[in-house]
Amino acid sequence: MNLTPARRYWLTGASNGIGAALAEELLKSGAHVALSSRFREPLEQFAQQYPGQVLVMAGDLTNSQTVREIGEQIAQAWGALDTVILNAGTCEYVDAKQFDSSIIECVARTNLLASSYCIEAxxxxxxxxxxxxxxxxxxxxxxxxxxxxxxxxSLRHLFESLRADQSSKNMDITVVSPGFVDTPLTEDNDFPMPLNWSAHKAARHIVAKLQGRPSEIAFPALSLAVLWPLPTLPATPQQPLDKHMLRNPPPRKNDL
Ligand SMILES: NC(=O)c1ccc[n+]([C@@H]2O[C@H](COP(=O)([O-])OP(=O)(O)OC[C@H]3O[C@@H](n4cnc5c(N)ncnc54)[C@H](OP(=O)(O)O)[C@@H]3O)[C@@H](O)[C@H]2O)c1
Incomplete structure (x- = not known):
């Protein structure tokens, strides 16, 4: 008989894509998981499928008050968390020819500010x-x-700063760096996505690697080997990539 208590997770962005696949992997393993995203219904479905294992914590994570309340509800239910996976995020491409700062504002609000509210909670x-x-x-x-x-x-930098600060405090901090993964986020990309993985393959890889608590999980392995040295080279290697990444039409302000 396994007497080890179930590990308690908070996973954001669990309604879709990589997050939904991660939720499935974690719940299948018997973990208890607080699931967040704006849309409640997919989270409720997990709660029905895995009774007693799920806390449905729906809400817009770009709202700091909402995130505080989610933290309070998790505290009331479980008292503590063992693993937090901040996966909720978005992606828009900024085209220098039609530079639009509102795109950066929108992306930073979701990818950086919402994550920092979640870290605070x-x-x-x-x-x-x-x-x-x-x-x-x-x-x-x-x-x-x-x-x-x-x-x-900036999210990477935040996590790495936190790791430097928390190093003596018995907390492991991992940054996951996926290459292209086939999800609703990337389905509108009209440029080639080399080496793209399915969300389930990505989730299985992340969950397996997390056991070893590395500082970095990057996949496919090739992306780390190829991309890491490129910024140290002259700009020319980036130009062929740029040519392939034209989006037509670019995102408009009113779509955000
Ligand atoms: N797919 C890729 O190729 C790829 C590559 C590198 C990195 N990533 C990163 O991997 C993560 C997951 O991406 P994905 O491809 O699985 O994207 P996705 O299918 O669009 O899923 C994004 C998740 O984030 C949630 N979310 C977005 N904004 C939110 C908000 N304001 N509050 C609460 N939840 C929010 C969404 O739920 P709701 O819409 O229900 O709120 C959804 O569950 C992202 O951080 C992304 O940047 C993806």
């Missing part, structure tokens, strides 16, 4: 947790500033 719950682990889903683009890129570099 999560840290007091992780500290009393069992072998606490904070995980952030960044992106392989953080290795290489691309001409038309989403902004995840």
């Amino acid at each position: 999560a840290l007091p719950l992780l500290r009393p947790g069992r072998t606490p682990h904070l995980v952030g889903i960044a992106s392989a683009v953080t290795y290489l500033p691309m001409p038309l890129t989403e902004s995840k570099a």
